[in-house]
Amino acid sequence: MNKKSLFKYISLSVFINSSVSIADNNNQTNHIIPDQNKPQTLTIDNKNIDTVxxxxxxxxxxxxxxxxxxxxxxxxxxxxxKKQDNIPAAKMIISEVTSKNPSYINGIIEIAGEDAHHLIVNPNGISCNGCGFTNETTLVSGKIIKLNQSDIKGISYNRKAIIINNLRNERAKGDLNIISNNIKFSGKNINNKNINIYSMGSDNFNKNVQNPELITQRRATHVKIKKLASITSGGLFIRSDHRYNIKNYGLIDVNELNITSKGHYYGAQKSKLRISSENTKQSSILNLRQAKFYKSEIEINNSALMISANNLSNNNDIEKNNQLRLTNSRLYIGGGFDY
Known part of the structure; x- marks a missing residue:
């Protein structure tokens, strides 16, 4: 899979905000309210299912x-x-929150008519509880930066959380992309396509809408899979050029795994990493500064896992304190980033 295809129709430049906040899951107010201060013509039909x-x-x-x-x-x-009055359908749809309200997505978002990439942007955080998306969707904890009414300069984003609980993406026709410095998974999360997690920064700028760049930043941030939580998907891809830590207290169950970061991977007690693939030539990669497995389980079926880390800790040895199961598979362990 070509991860550079992310954001085919929009270029992102990122400006970091150091504030930390987590969306409050207790707020169950469900409303869709357009910003009347913006020049727009969108309307909402409040029938059995809201239609925008x-x-x-x-x-x-x-x-x-x-x-x-x-x-x-x-x-x-x-x-x-849908196409209307000779106006073509959108290739990308941006849903941006301009207030101080976090977003709570507790149902399925479906696109009727032509397929499109849906970008949900909220600088106050996004909380998904039983959410799902029929099309490729990108969640961003940030806001759109514009030079003028039609020219997008990029996106600013911060450390406000994106919380995923009980993802229901069994019908998804595209990947789920998450851009945030603070991501938490809880509950049982199922995604029949890939989950792509990116962390970007403000060191570079690219305004070319056809060839966006991933941008780097140097703030330590993390993805956390909580205890008893699980991620089941076709693939899990995490890309960062700075210290992006992955903390697994639950289950990661994927066909392909590729984590490239200058941060750490921590497999907590009773956590599990399972990689199963029908393609025996397919390799998964953990390329980090440090990988630590503490009484956790690694299961590899019909695949290969390459662990590259300058500091690899197994709490004595992997055979004694961790369970390692290889079925028609290979395990490679070597040095990681050169620090």
């Missing part, structure tokens, strides 16, 4: 929609992306 008739796409195929609140209840949400 999105703003018309610009010449580049981008429909940018602004909300005071963007909360989805258990019934879900439909984004109407």
């Amino acid at each position: 008739n999105i703003n018309p796409a610009d010449k580049g195929g981008l429909s940018h929609n602004y909300y005071i609140k963007f909360n989805i209840d258990e019934k879900g949400l439909i984004l109407n992306n």
Whole structure:
């Protein structure tokens, strides 16, 4: 899979904000309220399932929609992306929250009409509880930066949390992409495509909408899979050029794994990492500064796992304190990033 295809229709430049906040899961207010201070024509049909008739796409195929609140209840949400009056459907739909309200997504977001990449942007955090997406979706804890009304400069993002609980992406036709410095998984999360996690920064700038760059930053951040939580997906890909730590207290169960970061991977007690693939030539990669397994389990089926870390800790030896199961598989252990 070519990870550079992420954000085919939009270029992102990132500006870091050091504030830390986590979306409050106790707020169950479900509303979709457009921002009337923005020049837009979107309308909402409040029928059995809320339907948003999105703003018309610009010449580049981008429909940018602004909300005071963007909360989805258990019934879900439909984004109407059908061609109308010789206006082409959008290739990318941005749903951006402009207020101080976090987003709570408790249902399935479906795109009706033409397929499109849906970008949900909220600088106050995003909490998904029983959420799901039929199309490729990107979640960002940040906000859009514009040079003028139609020219997007990029995205600013911060350390406010994206919380994923009981993801229901069995019907997804595209990947789930997450861009945040603070990500937490809890509950049982199922994604039939890939989960791609990116961490970016402000060292570079690229305004070319067809070839966006991943940007680096140097703030220590993390992804956390909580105790009793699980991630089951076709693939899990985490890409960062700075100290991005992965803490696994639950289960990661994927066909392919690729984690490249200058941070640490920590497999906690009773945690499990399972990689199963029908392609025996496929290799998964853990390339980090440090990898630590503490009474955790590693299971590899019909695949290969390459662990590259300058500091590899198994709490004495992997045979004694961790369970390692290889079935028609290979395990390679070597040095990681050169520090």
